[in-house]
Amino acid sequence: MPEREPLRRFAHPRYWPTWVGVGLLRLLALLPRPLAAPLGSALGSLLYALHRPRRRVVRTNLARCFPELDARSRERLVRRHFRAFGRSAIDVGRAWWSGPTRLRRLVRLRDRHHLDAALRAGRNVILLAPHFLGLEIGGVRLSLESPLVSVFHHPKNRLLRELMWRGRTRFGLDLTEYKRSFMPLVRAVKAGTPLYYLPDQDAGRRHAVFAPFFGIPAATFTALSRLARMTDAVVIPCVTYERRWPGGYETVFFPPLAGFPGTDEAGDAGRMNAEIERAVRLRPEQYFWLHKRFKTRPAGEPPFYPAD
DSSP states (O other), X not given: OOOOOOGGGGOSGGGHHHHHHHHHHHHHHHSOHHHHHHHHHHHHHHXXXXXXXXXXXXXXXXXXXXXXXXXXXXXXXXXHHHHHHXXXXXXXXXXXXXXXXXXXXXXXEESTHHHHHHHHTTOEEEEEOOOBTTHHHXXXXXXXXXXXXXXXXXXXXXXXXXXXXXXXXXXXXXXXXXXXXXXXXXXXXXXXXXXXXXXXXXXXXXXXXXXXETTEEEEEEOHHHHHHHHHTEEEEEEXXXXXXXXXXXXXXXXXXXXXXXXXXXXXXXXXXXXXXXXXXXXXXXXXXXXXXXXXXXXXXXXXXXXXX
């Protein structure tokens, strides 16, 4: 864990816009969620109206992943996604600054028996936590229950990086930079600390295979099966969904993956994507569709996303 920087180091004017944005987020976190949620929905609608490139990314993702929907149904789903994204963006402040009592009230745990049974049996655990919009608040909430380790890609803005680190690690979550060796994670999991693992962004071509996701070849990390094998861990899918507005969130634990890992990393990657796809289909507007999940294409395929 890197040494934390005193916040007084960030008094330079180049950080003033960040301070303003973080201050606003902090104020919004003080509002009751029934008041803050409409503001988040409005923020998402504004982003939909103003950010044409990301609007096109979401439309392309949903058109290719849900071809069974007609154009009007898909466009409604696009708008719902942007509104849900706006609400989750405001709720980042609740994740970083809410106390334990408020967090437990805001985020319920459902089907926790899958995790508890594995821990009682003395099993090492990897929580497969795909990029749903409630990922941030779900991770902080789970760290109230027991220590966790995770991997995060921090922003270049040093002030934002410091504030994110403080907000995420103030209970029982320990973070490792994604470019660093996996060995500290392996040692932690083998010592009994669950890993909150985020596997589902575009992996590029290095250390990845093309595995189907919604029937589309997607560049997919193969690290999950390697980590599970190295730590002799059981893999439990874990997704944080937003409950019916404005009711907060629920972190849902799904049954452990039986027989995982298998003998083939490509097959394991495909199975992981299939589990994520099943979770997405339950609440499709809440997956992180703004990400260019299919940017890296197999050799010879045309670009997936239209040029802006």
